[in-house]
């Protein structure tokens with residue numbers, strides 16, 4: 001059972017989010033958003049804060065029954081063009097992979113948006129992130145477009161799941 005709560009980005013929770021980022025060097029290498037060789041709390045904290053505090057965005061933290069942080073998900077609540085909620089980044093603790101935690105966090109996000117009346121969820125997966133596409137496909141997401149991302153022009157699959 002996973003619970004999702006809004007990120008506070010303070011104390012132990014922030015420590016856990018930084019550790020989780022550090023546990024996924026391959027993700028940062030493939031995205032180019034951080035240099036795995038030099039990334040640290042000092043480089044990660046401002047990015048986490050910026051993404052959580054941006055207008056219309058929200059970061060949720062996933063915890064197990066003991067309160068241990070397993071991962072987090074960054075979301076855009078309503079895309080300005082298509083009106084759908086978008087998942088920006090889902091990151092699961094690399095030491096706890098393939099135990100269903102990513103799926104459980106996404107299911108919680110889907111339940112929340114479905115309850116709020118959303119009809120679909122979308123997200124962008126960098127083509128360079130080869131491992132993420134089969135994950136999203138296993139959860140029922142389908143590619144609806146292939147285009148450069150707005151941030152850096154990286155080839156990106158736009159995926160969608162109808163709720």
Ligand SMILES: CC(C)(COP(=O)(O)OP(=O)(O)OC[C@H]1O[C@@H](n2cnc3c(N)ncnc32)[C@H](O)[C@@H]1OP(=O)(O)O)[C@@H](O)C(=O)NCCC(=O)NCCS
Pocket residue numbers: 024027088089090091092093096097098099100101102103104124125129131132134135136138139
């Ligand atoms: C992608 C990620 C979120 C998956 O989280 P996870 O907790 O390991 O995934 P789950 O255990 O919930 O996997 C659910 C199903 O997805 C599929 N799946 C997950 N990872 C996969 C992989 N590397 N290759 C193929 N299929 C995969 C499987 O069908 C899996 O079910 P199974 O283990 O019973 O076969 C995690 O690896 C991660 O944080 N990666 C780095 C960041 C990232 O790429 N995020 C997504 C881009 S936004």
